[in-house]
Amino acid sequence: MKLINRDVDYAARALTFMARANKPTVSVAQMQEQVGVSGPFLRKIMQKLHKAGIVHAVKGKGGGFAMARNPDKVTLKQLMETLQGPLRLNDCVFGEKICQRHAACVLRHKIAGIESRLLAEVAAVTIKDLA
Amino acid sequence: MKLINRDVDYAARALTFMARANKPTVSVAQMQEQVGVSGPFLRKIMQKLHKAGIVHAVKGKGGGFAMARNPDKVTLKQLMETLQGPLRLNDCVFGEKICQRHAACVLRHKIAGIESRLLAEVAAVTIKDLA
DNA sequence: GGTTAATGATACCACACGGGTATCATTCTG
DNA sequence: CAGAATGATACCCGTGTGGTATCATTAACC
Numbered sequence: 360m361k362l363i364n365r366d367v368d369y370a371a372r373a374l375t376f377m378a379r380a381n382k383p384t385v386s387v388a389q390m391q392e393q394v395g396v397s398g399p400f401l402r403k404i405m406q407k408l409h410k411a412g413i414v415h416a417v418k419g420k421g422g423g424f425a426m427a428r429n430p431d432k433v434t435l436k437q438l439m440e441t442l443q444g445p446l447r448l449n450d451c452v453f454g455e456k457i458c459q460r461h462a463a464c465v466l467r468h469k470i471a472g473i474e475s476r477l478l479a480e481v482a483a484v485t486i487k488d489l490a
Numbered sequence: 491m492k493l494i495n496r497d498v499d500y501a502a503r504a505l506t507f508m509a510r511a512n513k514p515t516v517s518v519a520q521m522q523e524q525v526g527v528s529g530p531f532l533r534k535i536m537q538k539l540h541k542a543g544i545v546h547a548v549k550g551k552g553g554g555f556a557m558a559r560n561p562d563k564v565t566l567k568q569l570m571e572t573l574q575g576p577l578r579l580n581d582c583v584f585g586e587k588i589c590q591r592h593a594a595c596v597l598r599h600k601i602a603g604i605e606s607r608l609l610a611e612v613a614a615v616t617i618k619d620l621a
Numbered sequence: 622g623g624t625t626a627a628t629g630a631t632a633c634c635a636c637a638c639g640g641g642t643a644t645c646a647t648t649c650t651g
Numbered sequence: 652c653a654g655a656a657t658g659a660t661a662c663c664c665g666t667g668t669g670g671t672a673t674c675a676t677t678a679a680c681c
Contacts, residue, residue: 360491360574362604365640366639371597386655386656400640400642409657416657418656418658419654420651420654420655420656421650422657423657424657435597435600443491444491448492448493448494465620466502466620473608473612477604477608480603480607484597496668515627517627518628528671530672537628540628540629547627547628547629549676549677549678550628550677550678551678552678552680553627554627624680625678625679626678626679627676627679628676629676630673631672631674631675632673632674633671633672633673634670635670636667636669636670637666639665640663640664640665642662643662645658645660646657646658646660647658651653
């Protein structure tokens with residue numbers, strides 16, 4: 360059971376780097392050593408962050424990425440949703456079928472409570488906290 | 491990001507069934523329909539629960555499984571540890587190396603806090619709660 | 622004692638996912 | 652036009668998840 364995968368980990372580091380860099384744009388080449396990951400892989404991550412509107416991108420020579428919002432407006436939850444998909448701890452095995460199994464439903468109710476508290480926690484962590 | 495996998499889900503249902511059955515032993519054949527899973531697969535899960543000491547097993551005709559402790563002494567956390575392995579949200583990418591990356595460490599510190607609260611929550615859910 | 626009903630132990634399989642690489646296209650600067 | 656950067660895709664491989672199959676072992680009952 361992993362809370363975050365490597366994409367999120369690397370993204371958090373890259374964004375932290377960018378938040379501290381205080382430059383108009385930061386290229387992947389400038390980040391990759393500090394982040395500790397290969398260029399192509401980091402690029403793929405940055406492209407996802409771009410599509411999600413978390414960073415904006417400048418193509419061409421001298422280009423790179425820049426944060427699209429203030430670091431305190433980018434949360435760990437957003438990174439997880441962008442890079443790991445929707446955060447459902449709780450996808451019911453029974454799908455569409457009406458749940459006749461009371462025990463399972465109690466379990467799911469419990470998990471839903473745990474999930475909502477967990478999401479509140481990851482939503483409270485921002486890049487500003489990390490920088 | 492799944493909190494529990496299917497093994498845990500089925501195990502919770504099976505144990506709930508057993509807790510309510512109030513019989514000396516319950517066989518896989520008696521449980522499989524209610525649990526909603528094939529016999530052989532449920533057997534594999536029950537065998538893991540047996541090795542973990544959560545149930546005891548009676549071989550031979552008329553045998554089956556029985557809970558080894560009271561339902562309020564079996565927690566969701568125990569099932570997860572038994573069937574999904576150790577619950578670490580937080581395995582550091584850097585392994586043994588000394589962490590020189592301050593941002594990453596802050597992240598890991600945050601995650602550690604989230605993890606400990608999450609574990610307290612799953613430790614608080616027992617089979618008795620589900621039955 | 623043999624049949625039958627149960628678990629114990631393994632081995633195997635198919636698929637999805639995570640993590641990562643490679644390649645070509647596109648855009649901007651100088 | 653050359654070079655530096657991102658955009659978009661396609662691919663690969665190892666591992667984990669979910670599940671099946673098979674044979675061995677044990678105990679009850681006739």
